[in-house]
Amino acid sequence: MAADDSPTPFRDELVARGHLIPSGQPGVFGRGDEFERVCTGFDRLVDDAVAPDGAERLRFPPLVPKLSIERVGYLKSFPDLIGAVFGFRGDEAEAAEMAQTAWEHGDWSGHLRQMDVTLTPAGCYPCYPAVAARGRLAADGALLDLGPCSVFRNEPSDDPARLQAFRMREVVRIGTPEQVLEWRERWMRRAQDVFARVELDADVDVANDPFFGRGGRMLAKNQRALQLKFEVLAPIATNAPTAISSFNYHQDHFGHAFGIERHDGEVAHSACLGFGLERVAMALMRRHGTDVGSWPSDVMRELRLDGPRP
Amino acid sequence: MAADDSPTPFRDELVARGHLIPSGQPGVFGRGDEFERVCTGFDRLVDDAVAPDGAERLRFPPLVPKLSIERVGYLKSFPDLIGAVFGFRGDEAEAAEMAQTAWEHGDWSGHLRQMDVTLTPAGCYPCYPAVAARGRLAADGALLDLGPCSVFRNEPSDDPARLQAFRMREVVRIGTPEQVLEWRERWMRRAQDVFARVELDADVDVANDPFFGRGGRMLAKNQRALQLKFEVLAPIATNAPTAISSFNYHQDHFGHAFGIERHDGEVAHSACLGFGLERVAMALMRRHGTDVGSWPSDVMRELRLDGPRP
Numbered sequence: 001m002a003a004d005d006s007p008t009p010f011r012d013e014l015v016a017r018g019h020l021i022p023s024g025q026p027g028v029f030g031r032g033d034e035f036e037r038v039c040t041g042f043d044r045l046v047d048d049a050v051a052p053d054g055a056e057r058l059r060f061p062p063l064v065p066k067l068s069i070e071r072v073g074y075l076k077s078f079p080d081l082i083g084a085v086f087g088f089r090g091d092e093a094e095a096a097e098m099a100q101t102a103w104e105h106g107d108w109s110g111h112l113r114q115m116d117v118t119l120t121p122a123g124c125y126p127c128y129p130a131v132a133a134r135g136r137l138a139a140d141g142a143l144l145d146l147g148p149c150s151v152f153r154n155e156p157s158d159d160p161a162r163l164q165a166f167r168m169r170e171v172v173r174i175g176t177p178e179q180v181l182e183w184r185e186r187w188m189r190r191a192q193d194v195f196a197r198v199e200l201d202a203d204v205d206v207a208n209d210p211f212f213g214r215g216g217r218m219l220a221k222n223q224r225a226l227q228l229k230f231e232v233l234a235p236i237a238t239n240a241p242t243a244i245s246s247f248n249y250h251q252d253h254f255g256h257a258f259g260i261e262r263h264d265g266e267v268a269h270s271a272c273l274g275f276g277l278e279r280v281a282m283a284l285m286r287r288h289g290t291d292v293g294s295w296p297s298d299v300m301r302e303l304r305l306d307g308p309r310p
Numbered sequence: 311m312a313a314d315d316s317p318t319p320f321r322d323e324l325v326a327r328g329h330l331i332p333s334g335q336p337g338v339f340g341r342g343d344e345f346e347r348v349c350t351g352f353d354r355l356v357d358d359a360v361a362p363d364g365a366e367r368l369r370f371p372p373l374v375p376k377l378s379i380e381r382v383g384y385l386k387s388f389p390d391l392i393g394a395v396f397g398f399r400g401d402e403a404e405a406a407e408m409a410q411t412a413w414e415h416g417d418w419s420g421h422l423r424q425m426d427v428t429l430t431p432a433g434c435y436p437c438y439p440a441v442a443a444r445g446r447l448a449a450d451g452a453l454l455d456l457g458p459c460s461v462f463r464n465e466p467s468d469d470p471a472r473l474q475a476f477r478m479r480e481v482v483r484i485g486t487p488e489q490v491l492e493w494r495e496r497w498m499r500r501a502q503d504v505f506a507r508v509e510l511d512a513d514v515d516v517a518n519d520p521f522f523g524r525g526g527r528m529l530a531k532n533q534r535a536l537q538l539k540f541e542v543l544a545p546i547a548t549n550a551p552t553a554i555s556s557f558n559y560h561q562d563h564f565g566h567a568f569g570i571e572r573h574d575g576e577v578a579h580s581a582c583l584g585f586g587l588e589r590v591a592m593a594l595m596r597r598h599g600t601d602v603g604s605w606p607s608d609v610m611r612e613l614r615l616d617g618p619r620p
Contacts, residue, residue: 021368021440025375025426030440033367057343058331061475062372062460065335067415075409075418079398084422085429086394087464088385092523099385105377107424108385112394114419115464116335117474119395119429130331130340150372150460154397154425164427165371213402 007159007237010286014160017290019281026156027164031278034292038281039167041303043148045194046169046275055145055171060126062150062165063117068125071257077211077219083119083152086112123149123170124272128258131174139263141175143183148277161236161279168274174260177251180271184230184247187273191232191245197302200234200244200280200287207231207243234283244279248272317469317547320596324470327600329591336466337474341588344602348591349477351613353458355504356479356585365455365481370436372460372475373427378435381567387521387529393429393462396422433459433480434582438568441484449573451485453493458587471546471589478584484565486572490581494540494557497583501542501555507612510544510554510590510597517541517553544593554589558582 014020014035021030031039063085069075075082088098088111098111120126127144131137148167155162173183188204195202207229208220223229228249233241248271254260255268262268288295292305300306324330324345331340341349373395379385385392398408398421408421430436437454441447458477465472483493498514505512517539518530533539538559543551558581564570565578572578598605602615610616 021370022443023370023373023375023436024377024439025373028371028373028375028427030371030436031369036367036369057346058340059346060331060333060340061338061473063333063335063338063462063475065333065338067334070412070415073409073413075398075405075412079400079405079408082398083425084396084419085462085464086396086419086422086424088389088392090389092525095385095389095522096525098389099383102380102385103383105380109394109396109424112392112396112424114396114417114422115393116466117338126333126340129334133332152373152395154395156426163371165373212405215402215406 005238005240007161010237011158011160013290014282014285019285019290020160025164026158027162029160029163035281037305038284038292038303039277041305042198042275042280042284043169043277044304045197045302049190049194050145050171053143055143057145057147058127058130059147060120060123060149062120062152064120064125066114066116066118068129069118069121072125072254073257074121077209077216078121080212081121081153081155081210083121083154085115085117085119087115088112119152120149121151121153123151123168123274124172127172128254128260128270132258132260136261136265137175137263137268141173141179141262141268144172144174146170146172159237161242161282163278166279167277169277170272170274172270172272174255174268174270176262177269180269181249184249184271184273188230188247191247191273191275195232198284198299199296200283202232202234202244203241204230204232207246234287236279236282236286242279242283243276244283245275246273248274315548315550317471320547321468321470323600324592324595329595329600330470335474336468337472339470339473345591347615348594348602348613349458349587351615352508352585352590352594353479353587354614355507355612359500359504360455360481363453365453367455367457368437368440369457370430370433370459372430372462374430374435376424376426376428378439379428379431382435382564383567384431387519387526388431390522391431391463391465391520393431393464395425395427395429397425398422429462430459431461431463433461433478433584434482437482438564438570438580442568442570446571446573446575447485447578451483451489451572451578454482454484456480456482469547471552471592473588476589477587479587480582480584482580482582484570484578484580487561487579490579491559494559494581494583498540498557501557501583501585505542508594508609509606510593512542512544512554513551514540514542517556544597546589546592546596552589552593553586554593555585556583558584
């Protein structure tokens with residue numbers, strides 16, 4: 001990476017403006033009020049775009065059962081990104097020993113063991129078992145608005161666009177391949193309209209997930225060949241385009257893993273879309289400047305930044 | 311616990327109504343739209359009560375540096391509640407082995423090691439280092455509105471009021487003991503007004519944290535004797551009163567741990583208040599019924615449940 005393409009000057013500017021608040025750990029930041037209002041304003045633009053379809057609104061916490069992670073084979077694709085939750089189940093003597101070690105900033109990991117939950121790696125994961133538990137889908141499938149989901153990726157980085165904890169605004173479509181692909185196609189156009197309203201040039205391109213290792217290269221190649229993933233890209237901390245939104249066709253992966261049946265008894269297909277709220281806010285700051293008060297008035301109005309706090 | 315005082319019938323009713331969506335893990339639930347609108351409506355009532363004080367609004371992700379947990383001595387008090395984050399840093403061969411073990415639902419914990427973050431156990435933790443980093447406080451101290459914070463407690467339970475992941479609406483006051491105690495006193499009255507608006511009988515009582523083990527009994531006794539913690543209590547899943555809000559005076563605990571200095575160079579004191587959003591929603595459903603559409607019209611209006619979605 002060339003010196004002039006380092007992500008740290010933009011990160012430092014976001015910090016200096018009070019948009020991001022360093023925690024001492026890379027990729028873990030608090031957020032200032034103005035930054036948060038940009039995230040919320042954009043989330044509402046997505047609300048407006050979702051509303052006409054009559055999606056069912058569900059919300060999930062940032063934890064997912066370990067069993068779900070195992071069932072979907074997450075560790076085959078992204079072992080490096082998982083965040084497992086460990087806890088303490090020892091007695092008082094061991095607790096005292098662990099506390100003392102921690103107090104001295106020593107290694108207390110040996111006192112912990114794995115619990116039955118992990119951090120949610122993608123906002124849509126918790127919805128599939130919930131849909132499966134309802135029994136067969138209706139003929140028109142299911143459409144779920146999951147709102148802003150807090151997700152975790154174990155990839156500490158100096159790039160402010162690569163956070164360990166961030167929010168994805170997620171919508172999920174489940175049904176036949178035709179239903180799911182038609183929905184994804186429609187949303188790829190709709191997302192460009194949403195980005196146009198905030199004057200963000202948003203190029204859509206075929207993409208692949210960051211599959212792990214050499215074996216992952218084949219998965220990535222396959223994903224591109226089948227056009228399973230598209231991304232909207234925009235520059236954030238550097239000139240390199242970064243994904244701010246993605247549109248993912250899972251085929252019958254989740255339907256099979258969790259046993260989701262279509263009305264005709266076949267395994268359901270699914271697709272999801274996600275807007276990375278922090279990345280969108282940062283892309284807007286890259287485009288219009290980190291001084292939000294000086295943004296074009298049309299953009300301010302679209303994001304409801306021009307009136308009293310809602 | 312007597313059979314008629316089991317928390318599971320109320321949990322099952324919340325599930326049957328679609329308010330809670332089971333994940334398969336105790337204390338981990340998705341939330342239906344109506345439940346979520348109750349949480350959001352109550353959060354806005356708190357917004358209205360916070361606004362006149364001009365608090366600074368900051369938001370934090372559900373992760374906190376491991377170092378912060380060590381510095382505040384969290385493991386001395388609550389070792390059983392911690393959620394540590396473990397990740398994978400091995401090579402491709404080991405990743406394949408871990409993925410295969412996970413696929414077979416075996417024990418893959420041995421492939422993981424502790425990362426530098428933990429789940430946030432209390433919404434206010436991340437704000438103290440952020441305040442300390444700014445240098446000395448102004449003469450009137452600091453007042454921070456942290457909004458709804460996602461927190462974790464490792465206590466799987468059949469009681470729907472005892473979640474592993476839940477949201478605390480947090481406000482924090484930092485300054486002199488007098489500033490901090492006056493603020494807490496004022497808010498204990500104010501909180502009762504907020505609860506009165508939604509027709510919830512809310513008794514305030516001195517309380518203690520669930521300190522671990524026999525040693526913890528002394529800490530709890532001391533906390534009560536010094537009146538460091540008050541709670542608002544209401545019945546939720548059983549007739550036993552459950553805390554739905556708390557008002558905590560930390561003395562100079564966080565000021566000392568993170569080096570927060572008052573304008574005069576002394577160590578700052580702090581207090582926080584938290585409303586447990588899911589618990590408040592459930593207490594309202596216990597009080598007014600799980601059929602939200604049949605709630606008193608005044609309560610619906612206060613929670614903005616009577617108009618279009620905001």
